[in-house]
Amino acid sequence: MSFITTYPNDFKTDSINIDSVLLYNFNISMDTTISGEGIIPGSKYSMVSVYNPSSNVKFNNIIYSFKGVYITKKKDIIDEDSTYNHVFLIECVNYNLDKYLYISLPVYPSNTDTELNTLFTSSTYILKDLNLFIPIDTNFYSYKTTGINDKVTDVILFKTSNLKIKDMALTDSPTPSVISVPLTISKEPPTKVSMISNTYGENDIYIDCQPVDESQQDTVIKMITSYEQIYNFVETIIPFLVIFGLLYIILYYKPGTKL
Numbered sequence: 001m002s003f004i005t006t007y008p009n010d011f012k013t014d015s016i017n018i019d020s021v022l023l024y025n026f027n028i029s030m031d032t033t034i035s036g037e038g039i040i041p042g043s044k045y046s047m048v049s050v051y052n053p054s055s056n057v058k059f060n061n062i063i064y065s066f067k068g069v070y071i072t073k074k075k076d077i078i079d080e081d082s083t084y085n086h087v088f089l090i091e092c093v094n095y096n097l098d099k100y101l102y103i104s105l106p107v108y109p110s111n112t113d114t115e116l117n118t119l120f121t122s123s124t125y126i127l128k129d130l131n132l133f134i135p136i137d138t139n140f141y142s143y144k145t146t147g148i149n150d151k152v153t154d155v156i157l158f159k160t161s162n163l164k165i166k167d168m169a170l171t172d173s174p175t176p177s178v179i180s181v182p183l184t185i186s187k188e189p190p191t192k193v194s195m196i197s198n199t200y201g202e203n204d205i206y207i208d209c210q211p212v213d214e215s216q217q218d219t220v221i222k223m224i225t226s227y228e229q230i231y232n233f234v235e236t237i238i239p240f241l242v243i244f245g246l247l248y249i250i251l252y253y254k255p256g257t258k259l
Contacts, residue, residue: 007147026130042171043072055196064092
């Protein structure tokens, strides 16, 4: 699927897996402030109180910073699962590319107030560990749409989570648009990493190769360690040293000269 123009949507899934790589790290505590309904009408939006320069998510070789969270009843449906009424959306942005990504998590009903109720009823709130919101060992779906903010936006979908909330007075979801092209699931779950960057370590160099249209395309990542670099250098330079030594002997030492 290239991209669609609607949100929310009603999807069916298939058994095909795709190489979608999702890395995340939300280890920094961040202050959030309630900011109306954001760009999703009838929702509640809490955004970072100050500009966040951190790299928090990497998806399909694009790095994003955490910007805010939504609680909404405008929910995507996967395989007719409607056991939840709310969706928790983690909003991330790449400021240089003006490109957005949303991580969508189902939120199940609770008879009592939960942390999410506190988050979206407090004027300010400290998100201490957003990593705990991401399901571990759970593969994810993804699609692209212009239906959220008129930009081609990536949406990451999880079918399950451990999030709960007591019902909030939000606008009910409209009837989702039925999408005929099925969603495919990632081959691997998302990975929590110690740091998001273009490289993974000081001793490694990573070369990322990807087509211009990253939708549904495989990513080829070749790793070259520092030890391999040294070995390759030595392997290349030794023949030149041998040749140079022979030329030196031939040019500077005549026959009969004692060495």
